[in-house]
Amino acid sequence: MTMIREFGKALQGLWSLAIGLGVTFRAFVRPQVTVHYPRATVDDANLRTFHGHVELVGKDDQSAVPRCISCGMCAMNCPSACLTVVKQKPPKPTPEQKTAMEEAEARGEKVKKPAAPKDPARFSYDFSLCSLCGTCVESCPADSLRFSNEIYQAGFDRKDFHFDLLARLRGQAESRSGRTPNPDPSSNPKTDKGGK
Amino acid sequence: MTPPFGMPLELFTIFLALALLAGFVGLNGLVLVYLERKVAGHIQRRPGPFEVGPHGLLQPLADAVKLVGKQLITPRCADKWLFWTAPIISFAPVFVLFLPIPFGPMLTAMELDLGLLLILAFAGINVLALCLAGWSSENKWSLLGAARAVAQSVAYEIPLLLAVLAIAFQYGSLNLSTIVSGQGAWPWQWNVMVQPVAFFIYFVCALAETNRAPFDLPEAESELTAGFHTEYSGMGFGIFFLAEYANMIVVCSVATVLFLGGWNGPAAPGVWWFLAKVYLLLLVMMWFRWTYPRVRFDQLLNLSWKWLLPLALINLLVTLVLVKL
Numbered sequence: 001m002t003m004i005r006e007f008g009k010a011l012q013g014l015w016s017l018a019i020g021l022g023v024t025f026r027a028f029v030r031p032q033v034t035v036h037y038p039r040a041t042v043d044d045a046n047l048r049t050f051h052g053h054v055e056l057v058g059k060d061d062q063s064a065v066p067r068c069i070s071c072g073m074c075a076m077n078c079p080s081a082c083l084t085v086v087k088q089k090p091p092k093p094t095p096e097q098k099t100a101m102e103e104a105e106a107r108g109e110k111v112k113k114p115a116a117p118k119d120p121a122r123f124s125y126d127f128s129l130c131s132l133c134g135t136c137v138e139s140c141p142a143d144s145l146r147f148s149n150e151i152y153q154a155g156f157d158r159k160d161f162h163f164d165l166l167a168r169l170r171g172q173a174e175s176r177s178g179r180t181p182n183p184d185p186s187s188n189p190k191t192d193k194g195g196k
Numbered sequence: 197m198t199p200p201f202g203m204p205l206e207l208f209t210i211f212l213a214l215a216l217l218a219g220f221v222g223l224n225g226l227v228l229v230y231l232e233r234k235v236a237g238h239i240q241r242r243p244g245p246f247e248v249g250p251h252g253l254l255q256p257l258a259d260a261v262k263l264v265g266k267q268l269i270t271p272r273c274a275d276k277w278l279f280w281t282a283p284i285i286s287f288a289p290v291f292v293l294f295l296p297i298p299f300g301p302m303l304t305a306m307e308l309d310l311g312l313l314l315i316l317a318f319a320g321i322n323v324l325a326l327c328l329a330g331w332s333s334e335n336k337w338s339l340l341g342a343a344r345a346v347a348q349s350v351a352y353e354i355p356l357l358l359a360v361l362a363i364a365f366q367y368g369s370l371n372l373s374t375i376v377s378g379q380g381a382w383p384w385q386w387n388v389m390v391q392p393v394a395f396f397i398y399f400v401c402a403l404a405e406t407n408r409a410p411f412d413l414p415e416a417e418s419e420l421t422a423g424f425h426t427e428y429s430g431m432g433f434g435i436f437f438l439a440e441y442a443n444m445i446v447v448c449s450v451a452t453v454l455f456l457g458g459w460n461g462p463a464a465p466g467v468w469w470f471l472a473k474v475y476l477l478l479l480v481m482m483w484f485r486w487t488y489p490r491v492r493f494d495q496l497l498n499l500s501w502k503w504l505l506p507l508a509l510i511n512l513l514v515t516l517v518l519v520k521l
Contacts, residue, residue: 027238032237032238
């Protein structure tokens, strides 16, 4: 009986080999899925599913201003500490406003100090540390972060991957509004060299 | 007929055939390298070599130039003589192997009554070359590779011989031309229909004898870095490489002669049918390589001793009974 069972197992094994051949033959005749990079690039439909580094999302009415409310949730939740969010300071009151405020205070009224704008003063991102886990994207309460479709990332220096996301958003808004007639990906200000 | 240079005609044709075969083997090496990379590319749904020349056609040539240009290094403690004899021993028998193969009705380098025996005898020399290469390299990976090569080759030689013997009994001849002319033009008249088991055993053994995947244990680049040719640089490795491809053509040619009707074919029999069948078998070998993972060593030996050998014996016995009936 064991012999018959062994034969059965052998035939089963042979059949599985034939199935394997079928799988690779189908792959052989199917069209290739890679592109010849310098001559052709990946089309937009395929790019849409690509998760590159994170980037800021602009407001619906002002695309150059991020939706970000500078709460710092992303930086707090980031396991690799690659995000830095700096809040804006409240604007200094002009001398007239100052005197007006002092007078109001002297009258015993409740003074309303000018509030800081919610969007961040600086939003820098170190892609060389990022593990693309997406925790920042998930934790953002304002939906201001998303993965970019930037696949052609290359640089000569680690500093090339320190991005100023605010500058990047402004560049994207500019190229979308048509101020630069030929949007060239390399002209996008994506690095913050010298901490600018 | 007076042959040139006062040589006997037989000798002259053999020299001419050897020169042509050298060109054929070299050219085939280039074509097969290109083909293998393209097959691998298409199975993995990528283009394969594409940059050098139209559709990457000049890539194997560029590879060859690079390989020839590399420095030849002998390891410090290696046995220098054996180390450099090994690639020559591995390549030299290839020419002998091609001699008795009938490429076409008139295209045989040397008409031999013992052609099949000659091929089987000289095919074994390759193992000696691998053994020498592994031993003389003074390197444990090479040595392990050589040991595996010997075990594998000895194991698979026996079922291969038995499978071939069944065909020889059927025709009562070891002359390859006789075996080819005994088969008809159409596929159902070929030996593969009469002896499918023998063909199966032969092809599996041929894969193992030429160290092709899934039986590429002697060089096993993931476990033994490159097995017996770990220490060979430049053309030292290149010759082993070329010999492997030449051996692939030999085993596929013998399979074509014994099982697929050789140069016989519908419409116009000739060398093109022979080459088409050989290349079809080579493509199947490449297809196998990019489909199957490498077997483990005990699986390799079990397959040979426990399955192929008894199967070949039974096949041989059945053939004997049927021939004598």
